[in-house]
Amino acid sequence: MHTMLVLGGYGFFGTRIAAGLVGNSNVRVLIAGRDQAQARGSARAMQLPDDHAIRLDATAADFSASLRTLGVNTVIHTAGPFQGQDYKVASDAIAAGANYIDLADGRRFVAGIGVLDDTARCSGVLVASGASSVPALSSAIVDVYAPAFERLESIRLGIGSGARAPGLATVQGVFGYCGKPFRRLENGAWTDTHGWLDLMRYEFPQPVGRRFLGSCDVPDLEVFPTRYGSVRTVTFHGGFASDIGHLFVWMMAQLVRAGVISSVAPLARPLNRMSRWLEPLISDKGAMFVEMEGVGRDGQAMKRRWCILAAQNHGPYIPCAAAIALAKKLADGVAPHSGARPCVGMLTVEECLAPLKGLDVRVVADPV
Numbered sequence: 001m002h003t004m005l006v007l008g009g010y011g012f013f014g015t016r017i018a019a020g021l022v023g024n025s026n027v028r029v030l031i032a033g034r035d036q037a038q039a040r041g042s043a044r045a046m047q048l049p050d051d052h053a054i055r056l057d058a059t060a061a062d063f064s065a066s067l068r069t070l071g072v073n074t075v076i077h078t079a080g081p082f083q084g085q086d087y088k089v090a091s092d093a094i095a096a097g098a099n100y101i102d103l104a105d106g107r108r109f110v111a112g113i114g115v116l117d118d119t120a121r122c123s124g125v126l127v128a129s130g131a132s133s134v135p136a137l138s139s140a141i142v143d144v145y146a147p148a149f150e151r152l153e154s155i156r157l158g159i160g161s162g163a164r165a166p167g168l169a170t171v172q173g174v175f176g177y178c179g180k181p182f183r184r185l186e187n188g189a190w191t192d193t194h195g196w197l198d199l200m201r202y203e204f205p206q207p208v209g210r211r212f213l214g215s216c217d218v219p220d221l222e223v224f225p226t227r228y229g230s231v232r233t234v235t236f237h238g239g240f241a242s243d244i245g246h247l248f249v250w251m252m253a254q255l256v257r258a259g260v261i262s263s264v265a266p267l268a269r270p271l272n273r274m275s276r277w278l279e280p281l282i283s284d285k286g287a288m289f290v291e292m293e294g295v296g297r298d299g300q301a302m303k304r305r306w307c308i309l310a311a312q313n314h315g316p317y318i319p320c321a322a323a324i325a326l327a328k329k330l331a332d333g334v335a336p337h338s339g340a341r342p343c344v345g346m347l348t349v350e351e352c353l354a355p356l357k358g359l360d361v362r363v364v365a366d367p368v
């Protein structure tokens, strides 16, 4: 039995990840967080015994000792926001001899995880950061198309979400950089852009259609220019299902940029709650795109697009799938070699999508 502890196991994504692992005959799932009652409620909903619900605070000094006592083989860390978080959870997992997978979307967090590489190797464990839509799935997609290019010059990515509001940690993370400057590679130069500005209208395949998107600070902006050496442009845009909601966030970003307000982060909780009330009024469809441009093997300009579309509010399962897939590999003893690195090159697109079987999710992609 491989014991997986899902930290934040009753959170928005943690619940879905735990549910995706329950039922695997070689996996024992523990649901952990700071609230015992919520952990128990979530465990019971998954028909797990009460002793699989664990009250655990990741910031506690004895967190590593607790992992050892519980016999944890792999920690799945979903207790964001990761922006500004240190590597305590990963370090404690290594010290406890456990593998570590996280859902991080914090750019510096994911790009810097290599500082733990030596310790992770010495302990013979895997530490994988960003086992989610970005950069695990996004890089797996680029890995498929990259060999078809003579020179891959630009990678543009984006996600237009559906109505189902994610958890507080997600909203706090993305609102943290709203209106704040960050760098991205554009036409070969590192250029400033601002969170949720750089407004664009993007045409997803039907039935998602046109959505407003704004620039987001994700790990890919840092990781891809190194991984795909020839690229001169890497951008990421995100958007909300409601046009009005998106334009509201865009306006708040303008106010932060102009110095009228210092941050949108304090609005994360009330806006998150409000978006739950509004859910029935908003599209249940969401999508992700990866656009790659460059020069083909025939010397001609080449462009490829890969999209995944979700309906019935099944979109939130997509960011969970890579973590589930990697966790299963660890349980099956076929995981990548030990060490600490961003979750790129560890999973194929098929592996990232396998946990989505049976959901209202489909891929619309150009041939390679």
Ligand SMILES: NC(=O)c1ccc[n+]([C@@H]2O[C@H](COP(=O)([O-])OP(=O)(O)OC[C@H]3O[C@@H](n4cnc5c(N)ncnc54)[C@H](OP(=O)(O)O)[C@@H]3O)[C@@H](O)[C@H]2O)c1
Pocket (backbone or CB within 6 Å): 007, 008, 009, 010, 011, 012, 013, 014, 032, 033, 034, 035, 038, 056, 057, 058, 059, 078, 079, 080, 081, 082, 103, 104, 105, 130, 131, 132, 133, 134, 135, 166, 167, 168, 169, 170, 171, 173, 319
């Ligand atoms: N890379 C990607 O593509 C991607 C995509 C989607 C989401 N994400 C990330 O996934 C993360 C999770 O998002 P979410 O929407 O699921 O958030 P959420 O619903 O707020 O869940 C966070 C969970 O962590 C727990 N938690 C918080 N602090 C803790 C602590 N100190 N010790 C133990 N547990 C703690 C919370 O419970 P208690 O507060 O009760 O302890 C809660 O269960 C976010 O950071 C988001 O950015 C990444």
